[in-house]
Amino acid sequence: xxxxxxxxxxxxxxxxxxxxxxxxxxxxxxxxxxxxxxxxxxxxxxxxxxxxxxxxxxxxxxxxxxxxxxxxxxxxxxxxxxxxxxxxxxxxxxxxxxxxxxxxxxxxxxxxxxxxxxxxxxxxxxxxxxxxxxxxxxxxxxxxxxxxxxxxxxxxxxxxxxxxxxxxxxxxxxxxxxxxxxxxxxxxxxxxxxxxxxxxxxxxxxxxxxxxxxxxxxxxxxxxxxxxxxxxxxxxxxxxxxxxxxxxxxxxxxxxxxxxxxxxxxxxxxxxxxxxxxxxxxxxxxxxxxxxxxxxxxxxxxxxxxxxxxxxxxxxxxxx
Amino acid sequence: xxxxxxxxxxxxxxxxxxxxxxxxxxxxxxxxxxxxxxxxxxxxxxxxxxxxxxxxxxxxxxxxxxxxxxxxxxxxxxxxxxxxxxxxxxxxxxxxxxxxxxxxxxxxxxxxxxxxxxxxxxxxxxxxxxxxxxxxxxxxxxxxxxxxxxxxxxxxxxxxxxxxxxxxxxxxxxxxxxxxxxxxxxxxxxxxxxxxxxxxxxxxxxxxxxxxxxxxxxxxxxxxxxxxxxxxxxxxxxxxxxxxxxxxxxxxxxxxxxxxxxxxxxxxxxxxxxxxxxxxxxxxxxxxxxxxxxxxxxxxxxxxxxxxxxxxxxxxxxxxxxxxxxxxxxxxxxxxxxxxxxxxxxxxxxxxxxxxxxxxxxxxxxxxxxxxxxxxxxxxxxxxxxxxxxxxxxxxxxxxxxxxxxxxxxxxxxxxxxxxxxxxxxxxxxxxxxxxxxxxxxxxxxxxxxxxxxxxxxxxxxxxxxxxxxxxxxxxxxxxxxxxxxxxxxxxxxxxxxxxxxxxx
Numbered sequence: 001x002x003x004x005x006x007x008x009x010x011x012x013x014x015x016x017x018x019x020x021x022x023x024x025x026x027x028x029x030x031x032x033x034x035x036x037x038x039x040x041x042x043x044x045x046x047x048x049x050x051x052x053x054x055x056x057x058x059x060x061x062x063x064x065x066x067x068x069x070x071x072x073x074x075x076x077x078x079x080x081x082x083x084x085x086x087x088x089x090x091x092x093x094x095x096x097x098x099x100x101x102x103x104x105x106x107x108x109x110x111x112x113x114x115x116x117x118x119x120x121x122x123x124x125x126x127x128x129x130x131x132x133x134x135x136x137x138x139x140x141x142x143x144x145x146x147x148x149x150x151x152x153x154x155x156x157x158x159x160x161x162x163x164x165x166x167x168x169x170x171x172x173x174x175x176x177x178x179x180x181x182x183x184x185x186x187x188x189x190x191x192x193x194x195x196x197x198x199x200x201x202x203x204x205x206x207x208x209x210x211x212x213x214x215x216x217x218x219x220x221x222x223x224x225x226x227x228x229x230x231x232x233x234x235x236x237x238x239x240x241x242x243x244x245x246x247x248x249x250x251x252x253x254x255x256x257x258x259x260x261x262x263x264x265x266x267x268x269x270x271x272x273x274x275x276x277x278x279x280x281x282x283x284x285x286x287x288x289x290x291x292x293x294x295x296x297x298x299x300x301x302x303x304x305x306x307x308x309x310x311x312x313x314x315x316x317x318x319x320x
Numbered sequence: 321x322x323x324x325x326x327x328x329x330x331x332x333x334x335x336x337x338x339x340x341x342x343x344x345x346x347x348x349x350x351x352x353x354x355x356x357x358x359x360x361x362x363x364x365x366x367x368x369x370x371x372x373x374x375x376x377x378x379x380x381x382x383x384x385x386x387x388x389x390x391x392x393x394x395x396x397x398x399x400x401x402x403x404x405x406x407x408x409x410x411x412x413x414x415x416x417x418x419x420x421x422x423x424x425x426x427x428x429x430x431x432x433x434x435x436x437x438x439x440x441x442x443x444x445x446x447x448x449x450x451x452x453x454x455x456x457x458x459x460x461x462x463x464x465x466x467x468x469x470x471x472x473x474x475x476x477x478x479x480x481x482x483x484x485x486x487x488x489x490x491x492x493x494x495x496x497x498x499x500x501x502x503x504x505x506x507x508x509x510x511x512x513x514x515x516x517x518x519x520x521x522x523x524x525x526x527x528x529x530x531x532x533x534x535x536x537x538x539x540x541x542x543x544x545x546x547x548x549x550x551x552x553x554x555x556x557x558x559x560x561x562x563x564x565x566x567x568x569x570x571x572x573x574x575x576x577x578x579x580x581x582x583x584x585x586x587x588x589x590x591x592x593x594x595x596x597x598x599x600x601x602x603x604x605x606x607x608x609x610x611x612x613x614x615x616x617x618x619x620x621x622x623x624x625x626x627x628x629x630x631x632x633x634x635x636x637x638x639x640x641x642x643x644x645x646x647x648x649x650x651x652x653x654x655x656x657x658x659x660x661x662x663x664x665x666x667x668x669x670x671x672x673x674x675x676x677x678x679x680x681x682x683x684x685x686x687x688x689x690x691x692x693x694x695x696x697x698x699x700x701x702x703x704x705x706x707x708x709x710x711x712x713x714x715x716x717x718x719x720x721x722x723x724x725x726x727x728x729x730x731x732x733x734x735x736x737x738x739x740x741x742x743x744x745x746x747x748x749x750x751x752x753x754x755x756x757x758x759x760x761x762x763x764x765x766x767x768x769x770x771x772x773x774x775x776x777x778x779x780x781x782x783x784x785x786x787x788x789x790x791x792x793x794x795x796x797x798x799x800x801x802x803x804x805x806x807x808x809x810x811x812x813x814x815x816x817x818x819x820x821x822x823x824x825x
Binding site: 183184185186188189191192195196198199200201202203204205206213262263 | 371373392393394397403405408409410411412413414418422423425428429430431432433
């Protein structure tokens with residue numbers, strides 16, 4: 001009994017339970033759900049969505065928001081495709097440059113937040129518009145079709161059975177983030193600043209540098225997600241990233257992130273991504289109106305926030 | 321002996337207020353130095369200047385006789401200056417060990433944290449404090465007192481040459497305090513220079529061998545030995561001599577009816593058997609040192625915390641005030657907060673909006689609609705009367721001086737038509753001229769029939785304004801005396817009542 005209550009206090013236990021239940025229920029209702037093809041589609045969605053969620057999660061960790069996650073991802077995506085088509089760059093340098101663009105967009109967000117003292121919500125609302133505007137200026141709202149065969153092959157290839165290669169960068173990013181937030185001082189600084197930036201400053205942590213680093217990581221992850229989408233769609237769509245915002249918040253919140261900052265869980269956020277992917281997929285499988293997906297996603301966020309609040313009260317009681 | 325650390329002529333200006341006006345402090349190695357002063361005297365500001373949180377506007381810091389500059393807390397830490405700040409500075413979800421060593425981790429971004437080593441080393445400092453806590457425990461699972469001890473362990477771990485403790489005993493029990501004092505003495509014997517800030521003078525006399533007293537942002541005494549300094553001397557220096565007391569005049573309100581009365585009131589905050597009464601047009605002063613429970617009493621009267629026993633009367637009738645809303649609208653009680661920046665005003669809003677808040681309901685039209693014109697008509701006479709100096713009513717409150725902000729806090733209650741105003745530390749952070757004006761204003765209000773309950777730690781202010789003084793300590797009333805306006809006799813009488821409680825408590 002006590003073990004269960006201890007488990008229920010961890011961030012990952014609830015989402016894991018929900019994941020297992022969802023797989024069991026939907027799997028028993030629909031034979032197609034656990035088919036290799038369907039699993040591959042699920043994993044492809046997870047590969048991209050996890051990066052989007054992490055891009056937001058790292059900003060939630062410092063107690064801020066990044067509304068420009070989708071705009072950065074979109075800009076990196078069309079830069080990647082555009083550099084290959086227009087400049088004829090090989091895939092790898094193009095991808096690296098696109099990642100640098102994402103990183104710089106994020107760093108710019110962080111620097112602006114830091115030097116103006118204006119809330120990240122407002123700053124990233126503005127840069128969202130700027131990055132999206134640059135995107136549309138470059139593409140004139142037309143997709144880049146000239147994605148090289150190598151990239152297309154990477155987007156479609158599988159490592160083993162239904163496991164796509166696209167999952168590899170995501171797994172690497174997950175492990176790196178997990179290690180950083182657990183073990184590396186920079187990760188601890190990010191959580192410390194999110195928990196109490198005043199106290200962090202008094203402890204000799206450079207709050208400014210930490211904020212900029214977190215935004216840089218966010219931009220980098222958003223760009224990585226954008227590149228993976230190009231590989232998956234096999235074209236550089238200017239609209240990539242437009243629908244990332246809700247998704248980016250849903251998974252971290254389902255994973256128990258404290259929106260005020262200072263506490264996020266990589267594992268639980270990843271599980272949050274899986275839950276969202278499964279539910280979305282299930283709605284498709286049962287041919288339910290796709291607009292309902294939005295409604296369900298919103299309801300899911302509300303439920304998760306409510307649960308987090310209850311849990312926070314429980315932990316507070318437990319400490320007395 | 322040569323000082324290990326000196327601060328000379330330190331000035332610190334914040335927008336609208338001079339927090340430090342040329343303070344000196346000199347610390348000897350192997351000593352425990354008391355830094356005393358009432359709230360607002362500048363202790364915390366001085367500590368923040370010494371530890372690199374604030375940059376001084378003028379003045380020099382000397383470390384081992386060499387001029388030193390701290391641009392941020394890191395610089396000060398690197399030079400061996402450690403501090404336990406008054407406010408909690410822990411990260412609740414981090415482990416005890418990580419909290420203790422965060423300063424040391426702070427120097428690199430990418431070297432992996434070795435938690436096993438942190439836990440081992442944290443053990444050492446926890447043992448020094450005889451704290452039986454697993455270093456891997458998240459701080460959020462500790463009691464408040466233990467969190468305080470973890471902060472002290474954190475400061476110890478820096479092995480500082482100068483260690484500042486800002487009210488370290490505020491949340492400790494007697495035995496925990498004793499334990500802390502043993503450590504303080506050991507550190508002192510090892511040559512550390514400690515600075516001890518506390519409002520508990522018994523503790524100061526027990527542990528400190530040197531003292532500096534601040535008052536109103538300046539030295540009430542330079543750094544000196546505690547030898548021959550009595551508790552009476554300390555209190556005297558902290559609260560100061562009378563300055564410009566002349567304005568007091570006798571006012572007789574004995575024939576007036578009682579507006580607010582308390583008999584044997586106890587509260588959930590810990591007040592016991594508190595009785596006092598305020599007549600129409602009377603100014604009753606509520607005096608006590610910080611922590612005496614005065615503000616808490618005000619908040620209980622206003623219904624923010626529960627009254628658990630005794631009787632509260634308004635206009636002679638027993639009442640139960642359940643909320644601030646009721647206190648204002650049913651009973652006509654208003655409260656001018658000591659913390660006008662966070663509790664008294666909405667700094668980002670205009671002067672007009674601030675002055676109108678309490679009467680919005682009253683002015684609202686059929687649909688609760690408000691017009692600026694209506695609010696202006698209601699509050700302008702009061703803003704004029706108090707001579708609030710503002711370029712326009714649309715000016716945001718944050719841009720006004722402290723004195724003018726305070727006037728708005730008063731004006732809004734006058735506009736609301738309150739009959740009794742509780743005024744809490746009205747002159748904190750206000751210059752002397754405005755202060756005198758504010759005193760005149762309080763008297764004028766009283767002459768016009770508003771009753772005033774004045775809470776202040778500034779004894780000269782109390783003696784300049786009050787008709788009657790009620791002395792509080794330890795959440796009880798320890799005495800009551802009429803004010804004759806004569807500083808020497810009244811201050812002695814007030815101090816006697818504080819001494820009484822000092823020896824009893």
